[in-house]
């Protein structure tokens with residue numbers, strides 16, 4: 001797409017204002033609507049009053065405010081990770097890790113549908129990049145067989161944003177040669193998947209010893225910024241070697257305060273996560289029952305890939321007639337002609353869900 005889509009404004013947590021209409025919003029990544037939670041909004045105000053806006057300096061010079069350490073400690077505790085390192089933008093953790101570990105691997109082996117931030121990060125690793133088939137351990141094994149003695153960094157999303165599928169982490173770990181590591185972009189699963197919301201590692205029930213987990217604070221946590229979860233060696237390498245980390249002003253302080261509140265809130269209140277995961281299972285089952293086939297992926301994401309522009313327009317008309325924003329997107333890695341990406345949240349009402357299912361039922365029949 002060479003132009004931006006029409007503007008829209010989020011209102012009332014599960015609705016948007018678009019072209020003058022109030023429409024149900026089944027899109028975005030604010031799974032628990034933390035971005036509009038009163039406690040988190042309040043934290044932005046108090047953070048601004050208490051701390052001001054910006055430290056206006058790198059953390060390695062004079063910008064190392066105690067709030068950043070408090071946030072990192074609380075994220076490390078949430079994810080049970082040895083260390084968490086704050087990055088000011090959710091796109092940058094993978095790049096920061098790659099700058100920190102440049103020269104440590106003989107090859108980068110990357111899922112062919114990896115997010116752009118992993119693709120960009122790989123350029124900093126100083127080693128050849130080999131792509132393997134999407135979520136395909138057998139193909140990864142084949143690529144590794146052709147690289148005897150390699151020390152690879154396997155790079156993959158944890159939960160894929162286009163369809164809510166999860167990377168087969170356990171299988172990847174079984175294939176990982178000695179001295180290899182996995183860089184897991186867990187932007188979409190962090191705070192969402194697993195019994196405690198710790199992401200794809202918890203979902204797959206694997207240890208974190210050989211995995212660097214990068215996350216964003218902008219999706220399940222509804223705020224902004226990113227984090228790198230890894231061992232002490234990874235953190236030391238970031239502080240010593242990542243130009244992007246060293247030469248950057250950290251997150252504005254009110255956002256750090258909001259992120260801290262959001263992490264604590266999700267840790268103390270698992271109910272929204274449990275509600276959403278249950279809802280996602282129920283909605284997918286209802287859609288299967290009305291004749292819409294869906295694989296059993298863990299994420300609350302339902303992709304619809306139209307076969308023609310006629311079909312696209314038919315869906316758009318039906319959704320608008322039901323007061324639902326057509327979540328039709330063009331996104332890197334997705335189908336070139338665009339597709340509908342429906343995302344459920346813990347805050348949608350039963351009426352909104354029934355309405356959505358009715359559209360699917362009518363479209364599947366028609």
Ligand SMILES: Cc1ncc(COP(=O)(O)O)c(C=O)c1O
Pocket residue numbers: 089090091092115117157161185187188216217218219224225
């Ligand atoms: C897999 C993945 N990684 C990283 C990011 C970047 O996160 P942020 O939008 O918080 O910068 C995104 C955002 O869409 C993403 O989907």
